[in-house]
Amino acid sequence: MIRIEGVRVSFDSVTAVSGVDLDIDRGEFLTIVGPSGCGKTTLLHAVAGLQEPTEGRIGIDGEGPGRARDAGRIGLVFQEHTLLPWKTALGNVTFLRRIAGKPPDESGARALLESVGLSGFLDAYPRELSGGMAQRVAIARAVHLDADVLLMDEPFGALDEITRDELGVELRELLQERETTVLFVTHSVPEAVFLGDRCVVLRGAPGAVEALFDLDFPAPRETSLFTDSAFQERVADVRAALYAEASPRR
Ligand SMILES: Nc1ncnc2c1ncn2[C@@H]1O[C@H](COP(=O)(O)OP(=O)(O)OP(=O)(O)O)[C@@H](O)[C@H]1O
Ligand SMILES: [Mg+2]
Structure with missing residues (x-):
């Protein structure tokens, strides 16, 4: 499990997040929403061991984030894909695992690419792929x-x-039989509600937890959920928390 305890991250003149406490269970999919600049990326960087908290602690099964990252226990996906341009799709997928010191599994890599609909593009280079x-x-x-x-x-x-x-x-399907814990930042409230087991709404300046929602829709999540009335109610709840945050109140 991931334990975030009293975390504050301050830069020279800005406190990005402050007083964040969150426990995330093993295998949980936690989605994170909040206004731009409220510290979502900073929080992920802290969990990744890329940014040392100014105050507080982060533990990943009791281990510090830096050690967890060095041991290949943390994977990162950003808005930009950051693929290596000189490696093929398959080469990109196998390379990261290799540098993390894990045993090679090329057939697993092929199967994964096929399951995300890229069976015809295993040998394509990033420049040959759409976004x-x-x-x-x-x-x-x-x-x-x-x-x-x-x-x-x-x-x-x-x-x-x-x-x-x-x-x-596809992402939920791929993770279904794994015990991967996911922290997923998005600006789309429906996406946060669709994907998450829980959704945390952050407020800004400095970033802190505004509200937490349980999203106990049955698996597998399918796009038909978007038209479900319970789903739409949850979207409205999360949106209300986000808007409550955005309006001045103190
Ligand atoms: N390396 C840094 N040095 C100084 N200030 C920073 C640094 N990184 C982030 N900040 C500041 O911390 C605050 C939070 O930034 P962060 O990028 O975490 O927000 P965010 O919630 O991810 O925003 P967005 O939704 O726009 O991606 C902002 O005020 C930003 O200017
Ligand atoms: Mg960000």
Whole structure:
């Protein structure tokens, strides 16, 4: 499990997040929403061990984030795909696992790329892929790492709505039989409600937890959920928390 305890991250003149306490269970899919600049990326960087908290602690099964990252226990997916341009789709997927010191599993990598609809593009280079295809490769690469923790910062942000919805369904499917813990930042409230087991709404300046929602819709999540009335109610609840945050009140 991931334990975030009293975390504050301050830069020279700005406190990005302050007083954040969150426990995230093993295998949980936690979505994170909040206004721009409220510290979502900073929080993910802290969990990834890329940013030392100014105050407080983060533990990943009791281990510090830096050690967890060095041990290949943390996978990252950002808005931009960050694929290596000189490696093929398959090469990108297998390479990260190799540098993390994990045993090679090329057939697993092929199967993952096939399951995200890229069976015809295993030998294609990133420049030959559309944005959505490249992002599929980045997701396959992160899943293939078989990390305990997957940190995703607006991974579908640059994609059209249909591709986002499809990738969301695929991501949940890929993770279904794994025990991966996911922290997933998005600006889309429906996406946060669709994908998450829980959703945390952050407030800004400095970032802190505003509200937490349980999202106990049955698995597998399918796009038909978008028209479900319980789903739409949850979307309205999360949106209300987000808007409450955005309006001045103190
Ligand atoms: N390396 C840094 N140095 C100084 N200030 C920073 C640094 N990184 C982030 N900040 C500041 O911390 C605050 C939170 O930034 P962060 O990128 O975490 O927000 P965010 O919630 O991810 O926003 P967005 O939704 O726009 O991606 C902002 O005020 C930003 O200017
Ligand atoms: Mg950000």
